[in-house]
Amino acid sequence: MEIYLIRHTIPKIEKGVCYGFSDLELADSYNEELQTLSEKMLQLLHKKKSKNKEQKELLIYTSPLQRCSILAKDLKTALKDYFHSIIKTDKNLKEMNFGDWELQKWSDIKEKELKKWTDNFVTAFTPNGESFENLHERVTHFWQTNIKSEKGKIAFIICHGGVIRSILCHALEIPLYKAFSISIDYGSICKLKVFETHTQVEFTNR
Template sequence: MQVFLIRHTRPQLAAGICYGQLDVACEDPLPVARQLRVQIPCDTPIFCSPLKRARVLAEALGKPYGVTPCIDARLSEISFGAWEGKPWEDIDRAALDMWAADVLHFVPPGGESVAQLRARVIAFAETLRLPRVAIVAHAGVMKTLCGYWQKLPSEAWSQLEFSFGGLVEITV
């Protein structure tokens, strides 16, 4: 399977804010969509997160070709719960230290763990039975998918970086 993993454009949010599943606006997706379209075959099915910053880019990618993105909640970014919308520097230091001590299993108040994110993203990945697909999502989702498909240990996939509006092509 040929997979085009695409990260949403930059959120319109002050630097240093924890945003996870906070549904924030993003930079104009049209210039990014125009650049990405030439790299993706026009009949490629598109899946995306329901969060606005991913959905608007997915819609902009598909619209000229009559491709409507399939929205899947399993592609949402990790939920940081009560931390969302707060500057990272205002989040309780002891809680951040507990998270750093067990990144995979720590659950922020009202949020989800990386292990929970990983479980739902892998559940999505295991349903794909297409020769080619584009997925417009978030860094956490993209890290998880790359780690899963490339069989990377958590220490490796958690360190992957993806630029806003960037595309990574992998073969599964």
């Protein structure tokens, strides 16, 4: 099974603001970013187009937050000549819940609270939020429930930076505390292949 992890495009929010669960709108540059991302996906999937023009099935899993769900619908439209796409929304693909810190400037968060979290973000909870370990548990549940080693199947997972890092940690058995050593840009793509015995990462952050 081929899996494409796609991070959403730039959200409409001031730089330096903490956000995760918040349902942000898309930046004014969205249409341009969508065009670029669509072209990249068409290049990556061009060989998948059947010679007899029979459409293959594409599974599109998406976070319910609009910065992902809108992208899922638009990519489905962009690939309609190549695939019959099915969109499945899953709340386990939402970004980390920062609780009381949501939509606060990082610089306005109390230094003592922030240090307590950054020193051990894997297991430390944000106030009324969750830890990265919590996110990883729900993301792993999504993966184990939905992703199988089915030959010829192709799936997109349109989600968030934290979720993609969590999936890569799970696939490669990387300790969670190293998750943010992996760069995941807005609108970037990672490709995985799922086999019965293991998961192979072909590329990241393309």
